[in-house]
Amino acid sequence: MPPDPRIYVSLPHLRSLEGAARGLSFLPQQPSASALNGRHASRLRGRGLNFEEMRDYLPGDDVRSIDWKATARTGVPHVRVFTEERDRPALLVVDQRMSMFFGSRLNMKSVTAAEAAAIAAFLVLNAGDRVGGIAFDDDAQIEIKPARSRRAVYRLLETVAGLNGRLNADREVPRKPGGLNEVLAGIARLAHHDHLVIVFSDFDGIDDTTHRRLSGIAAHNDLVLVLVHDPLAAGLQANGRVAVGNRALQAELDLDSTETRDAVAAFGNRRLQQIVDWQREINLSVLPLNAGEETLPQIRRLLGGMHRRRRTR
Numbered sequence: 001m002p003p004d005p006r007i008y009v010s011l012p013h014l015r016s017l018e019g020a021a022r023g024l025s026f027l028p029q030q031p032s033a034s035a036l037n038g039r040h041a042s043r044l045r046g047r048g049l050n051f052e053e054m055r056d057y058l059p060g061d062d063v064r065s066i067d068w069k070a071t072a073r074t075g076v077p078h079v080r081v082f083t084e085e086r087d088r089p090a091l092l093v094v095d096q097r098m099s100m101f102f103g104s105r106l107n108m109k110s111v112t113a114a115e116a117a118a119i120a121a122f123l124v125l126n127a128g129d130r131v132g133g134i135a136f137d138d139d140a141q142i143e144i145k146p147a148r149s150r151r152a153v154y155r156l157l158e159t160v161a162g163l164n165g166r167l168n169a170d171r172e173v174p175r176k177p178g179g180l181n182e183v184l185a186g187i188a189r190l191a192h193h194d195h196l197v198i199v200f201s202d203f204d205g206i207d208d209t210t211h212r213r214l215s216g217i218a219a220h221n222d223l224v225l226v227l228v229h230d231p232l233a234a235g236l237q238a239n240g241r242v243a244v245g246n247r248a249l250q251a252e253l254d255l256d257s258t259e260t261r262d263a264v265a266a267f268g269n270r271r272l273q274q275i276v277d278w279q280r281e282i283n284l285s286v287l288p289l290n291a292g293e294e295t296l297p298q299i300r301r302l303l304g305g306m307h308r309r310r311r312t313r
Contacts, residue, residue, distance in 0.1 A: 006107050009160070088196055089130040092121055095201035097138045097204065100113060101169070103292075104292065109230060225285070
């Protein structure tokens with residue numbers, strides 16, 4: 001019997017999401033309803049222009065390209081010529097730690113992160129850019145060098161699916177939470193400048209070091225944090241006593257207690273709010289994904305729908 005797709009992802013399923021990426025775009029120009037509109041959009045640079053040469057003005061040149069200082073200095077109209085940057089590698093960072101192996105309504109957070117990463121990988125490839133990334137869990141950090149090929153995308157998705165398949169309720173959780181900061185250090189080493197870096201995670205275990213490393217990455221790259229969360233973070237319903245935990249640790253919660261429900265909700269909301277606050281402090285964008293809803297419709301809403309848009313410079 002195949003595993004429940006809400007709990008575990010398969011490589012064929014991740015590959016099947018290629019069609020879902022058609023028409024989506026991470027580009028800044030978004031409709032008014034998009035999560036990337038306004039100040040969010042300004043955080044994504046897109047491809048830029050490289051200065052190539054200064055030359056004499058020729059009939060038909062755009063007058064807006066005239067360099068007035070050079071023209072005044074030489075007495076002859078001059079224009080500045082630019083060429084479009086042809087490549088912006090993307091690093092997709094996919095969290096498959098035990099903290100992601102949780103879901104109260106539809107998907108495990110680990111499944112939602114894997115699906116979103118697959119859609120993003122094909123989106124980047126369709127745009128003609130190189131795509132690679134880092135998939136990690138509590139024990140391993142696997143790097144895939146960016147390449148402009150479907151093979152590179154498949155290798156990334158195969159790695160994500162492999163780590164996802166290792167998750168189970170009996171797996172030991174490290175005593176020392178973390179791993180994310182070490183991964184961010186790896187990103188800083190790989191993405192020196194002009195990369196698109198997208199992190200798919202619940203950002204469990206964040207601290208001041210996380211903030212510092214994200215700031216360093218965002219200083220020279222486009223950084224997007226896809227914050228995967230469970231609807232449980234928004235609040236619990238009264239539902240008697242439930243046991244939570246893993247093989248090593250378990251606790252019983254009285255969900256009929258308003259105090260207990262409020263305490264659990266506050267714990268989850270603190271992390272969500274901290275990540276959102278960083279959007280105001282660091283040059284990055286935050287896209288929230290709810291594991292309690294289907295992944296693709298959320299991404300369509302967040303990125304502004306299915307219609308292709310012309311690139312503007």
